[in-house]
Amino acid sequence: MSKSFYVKSIGSQVVITRKSGLKNMRLSVHPKKGVTVSLPMMLSYKAALFFIDKKQEWIKKKLKEIDKHKHNYVNNIIENGFKTHNRSLRLFFDTEDRCIGNIEEEFVNMHFPILWDIKKFETQEIIREFLKKVLVLEAKEYIPQRVKTLALKHNLRYKDIRIGSAKTRWGTCRQDNRLTFSCYLMLMKDELIDYIILHELTHIIHKNHSKDFYNMLNKLCDGQHKRLNAEVKNFKTPLTSKYQRA
Numbered sequence: 076m077s078k079s080f081y082v083k084s085i086g087s088q089v090v091i092t093r094k095s096g097l098k099n100m101r102l103s104v105h106p107k108k109g110v111t112v113s114l115p116m117m118l119s120y121k122a123a124l125f126f127i128d129k130k131q132e133w134i135k136k137k138l139k140e141i142d143k144h145k146h147n148y149v150n151n152i153i154e155n156g157f158k159t160h161n162r163s164l165r166l167f168f169d170t171e172d173r174c175i176g177n178i179e180e181e182f183v184n185m186h187f188p189i190l191w192d193i194k195k196f197e198t199q200e201i202i203r204e205f206l207k208k209v210l211v212l213e214a215k216e217y218i219p220q221r222v223k224t225l226a227l228k229h230n231l232r233y234k235d236i237r238i239g240s241a242k243t244r245w246g247t248c249r250q251d252n253r254l255t256f257s258c259y260l261m262l263m264k265d266e267l268i269d270y271i272i273l274h275e276l277t278h279i280i281h282k283n284h285s286k287d288f289y290n291m292l293n294k295l296c297d298g299q300h301k302r303l304n305a306e307v308k309n310f311k312t313p314l315t316s317k318y319q320r321a
């Protein structure tokens with residue numbers, strides 16, 4: 076159960092959520108979620124508000140940092156011509172006062188008001204959000220059929236496939252062999268997408284990262300595991316990396 080309070084001393088809304096199994100209060104300040112407190116069942120909202128009051132200096136400092144961060148220009152910007160798996164981004168700054176996007180066969184088109192600055196955090200956030208939708212669409216089209224092909228080739232059986240939008244994990248294989256892949260995979264070249272798929276398919280046999288796991292994975296990717304693994308580790312995209320300060 077969640078309740079939202081406006082706390083005058085920090086000048087911000089706070090969301091307090093009761094959670095069972097929690098021993099201590101947890102306070103966090105997040106760029107998108109704002110100020111949140113997880114509260115053990117046995118404690119009252121009043122206790123949470125008292126806690127917030129005690130921590131107000133720390134919270135205010137965090138909120139200030141986030142605010143400063145948001146108004147900074149972004150170094151690592153997504154620009155015209157940015158490529159997804161199947162499409163190329165086209166940005167238009169025109170006289171109409173709106174932000175809209177549409178998806179064509181080969182292009183992602185986005186329109187912004189003429190005075191908007193491409194380098195601003197807000198503009199980049201809108202581009203990022205829209206591109207995420209495009210990537211999910213492309214991933215749903217591409218990944219299941221590719222997994223099917225590779226699984227058949229190596230005689231491996233999985234339960235089903237889900238497409239998510241995790242930014243820290245490319246894929247997972249559950250105990251029951253349900254596979255999940257991140258839509259951000261669609262920013263990689265095909266060879267690396269295959270490598271991630273093979274990694275998850277190997278988990279059907281080995282549910283850990285043991286020596287046997289890597290031996291099998293290396294076989295499935297024609298002895299290229301070391302090189303491909305290094306390429307995945309070095310892979311960077313402005314869509315998932317942290318914003319750089321100007």
Ligand SMILES: [Zn+2]
Pocket residue numbers: 274278283284
């Ligand atoms: Zn793994």
